[in-house]
Amino acid sequence: MISNNTRIRELTTIVSTHTQKIDDYLLSHNKPTPSFDVGCPELDLPEDLQASRELVIDATTELKELLQGPKQFLLSNPPNYFVSLHAIYRYNIEQTFPVGGEATFDQVSKVCGLNEPDVRRVLRHAMAHHIFREPRKGIVAHTAFSQMLAENSKMKAWMGALADDIWPSAVQTVPAMIKWPNSQEPNHTGFSKAHDTQDSMYLELGKDPKRAARFGQGMSAFAADTGFAPHYLIDYELWSSLKEGTVVDLGGSHGGSMIALATKYKSLKFVVQDLPSTIDSRPSLPEDLANRITFMSHDFLTEQPVKNAEVYYFRRVFHNWPDTYCIRMLRNLIPALKQHARIVINDACLPEPGTLPLMAERRLRALDLTMLTIQNSREREAHDWKALFEQADPRFKFQGIKQPMGSELAFILASWEPGSDMGDGLSSASLVNGNRAPNKD
Ligand SMILES: C[S@@+](CC[C@H](N)C(=O)[O-])C[C@H]1O[C@@H](n2cnc3c(N)ncnc32)[C@H](O)[C@@H]1O
Numbered sequence: 103m104i105s106n107n108t109r110i111r112e113l114t115t116i117v118s119t120h121t122q123k124i125d126d127y128l129l130s131h132n133k134p135t136p137s138f139d140v141g142c143p144e145l146d147l148p149e150d151l152q153a154s155r156e157l158v159i160d161a162t163t164e165l166k167e168l169l170q171g172p173k174q175f176l177l178s179n180p181p182n183y184f185v186s187l188h189a190i191y192r193y194n195i196e197q198t199f200p201v202g203g204e205a206t207f208d209q210v211s212k213v214c215g216l217n218e219p220d221v222r223r224v225l226r227h228a229m230a231h232h233i234f235r236e237p238r239k240g241i242v243a244h245t246a247f248s249q250m251l252a253e254n255s256k257m258k259a260w261m262g263a264l265a266d267d268i269w270p271s272a273v274q275t276v277p278a279m280i281k282w283p284n285s286q287e288p289n290h291t292g293f294s295k296a297h298d299t300q301d302s303m304y305l306e307l308g309k310d311p312k313r314a315a316r317f318g319q320g321m322s323a324f325a326a327d328t329g330f331a332p333h334y335l336i337d338y339e340l341w342s343s344l345k346e347g348t349v350v351d352l353g354g355s356h357g358g359s360m361i362a363l364a365t366k367y368k369s370l371k372f373v374v375q376d377l378p379s380t381i382d383s384r385p386s387l388p389e390d391l392a393n394r395i396t397f398m399s400h401d402f403l404t405e406q407p408v409k410n411a412e413v414y415y416f417r418r419v420f421h422n423w424p425d426t427y428c429i430r431m432l433r434n435l436i437p438a439l440k441q442h443a444r445i446v447i448n449d450a451c452l453p454e455p456g457t458l459p460l461m462a463e464r465r466l467r468a469l470d471l472t473m474l475t476i477q478n479s480r481e482r483e484a485h486d487w488k489a490l491f492e493q494a495d496p497r498f499k500f501q502g503i504k505q506p507m508g509s510e511l512a513f514i515l516a517s518w519e520p521g522s523d524m525g526d527g528l529s530s531a532s533l534v535n536g537n538r539a540p541n542k543d
Pocket residue numbers: 304305318321322352353354355356358375376377380400401402403416417418419422
């Protein structure tokens with residue numbers, strides 16, 4: 103007999119149970135229910151309901167794909183999803199009429215300079231994904247999604263970096279694999295092929311200050327996102343154990359992480375290092391922070407100039423680089439390191455395959471491929487992180503990995519212990535893993 107408890111029923115139960123929890127919370131707290139309407143805020147849920155939200159998103163995705171079946175699923179992945187977003191970005195279509203207002207396709211065309219038929223087809227494609235809407239035939243209005251592009255400059259910058267810098271590179275990833283088989287060079291990539299350069303992505307971006315600034319601004323859009331929220335960094339216990347001293351943030355972009363730390367840890371000093379083009383395009387700081395945060399152009403593939411800091415911190419940097427370069431970055435620290443100096447790598451730590459909820463697994467696997475596309479680099483598992491320190495120098499003592507609940511990034515810690523053996527952080531220290539998201543059911 104066929105069981106009544108089929109997977110699709112299980113999934114609908116998950117959807118119904120957890121949607122109800124979210125709905126009850128919103129109703130009882132007088133918060134708006136999610137909608138595509140202009141003005142609808144981002145869903146702001148407490149942590150347990152964030153877990154419910156992930157469960158619903160995972161279950162609805164799996165349900166949809168089960169009901170599609172293999173043929174429809176494989177045929178339903180359009181290769182041109184990004185064309186409409188790219189056109190909206192390039193022609194600033196979201197700025198052609200005010201949020202809350204309306205315009206005809208022709209009016210949009212006249213303001214943005216793209217011909218009317220193309221405006222119409224681009225926007226109708228976007229509308230099918232809730233970006234803009236057509237309240238009456240021929241009339242365009244904003245939705246909450248297009249409003250985000252119109253009003254959030256960081257999101258707009260990220261769309262630009264994705265559309266101009268990363269998307270064409272993704273298309274060239276496999277041709278790059280074929281051209282440079284097994285290469286560990288960051289300039290043998292889909293990016294370098296797509297953009298016809300001999301340089302790696304960050305060097306190439308650095309040649310154009312506006313492009314570098316856009317990438318930096320786009321990166322900072324992630325800072326506010328839940329899995330990258332600054333509180334994970336601020337709450338990392340290492341900081342409160344430091345009474346004074348300096349924290350150096352390598353590849354720190356415009357200093358978002360150090361600004362977050364400096365606001366809470368007032369006895370510490372901070373140095374943000376990055377390539378000149380990024381440092382030069384940083385926004386200015388309020389005086390109280392400017393006294394304690396210094397910006398410095400420094401290439402982390404060369405020797406570290408700031409000596410005797412307490413902590414050398416790398417956030418979302420190592421995943422950009424192949425192993426040989428990561429080892430070089432660690433070795434470049436050595437002349438600056440005092441005894442017990444800490445090295446903190448704040449990056450994803452890949453869990454065992456198939457152990458994460460669906461969307462979290464997809465996000466990480468997509469990020470891993472993006473790293474391949476842009477820098478020939480990769481996301482790493484716990485043993486890969488330990489091996490990097492071992493290969494760099496036996497005087498790095500690996501202290502373990504901490505994965506805060508809900509965070510996309512883990513804290514990978516080592517200290518500098520000249521004269522001591524390699525640590526065994528993987529077995530003895532806390533590898534608190536698997537906490538980033540709820541289980542599948
Ligand atoms: C993925 S972003 C991460 C930025 C920042 N740490 C964060 O978490 O938002 C990588 C950063 O590394 C910087 N970078 C790339 N190559 C570098 C180099 N050779 N020396 C210093 N910084 C570099 C880039 O400019 C960029 O700001």
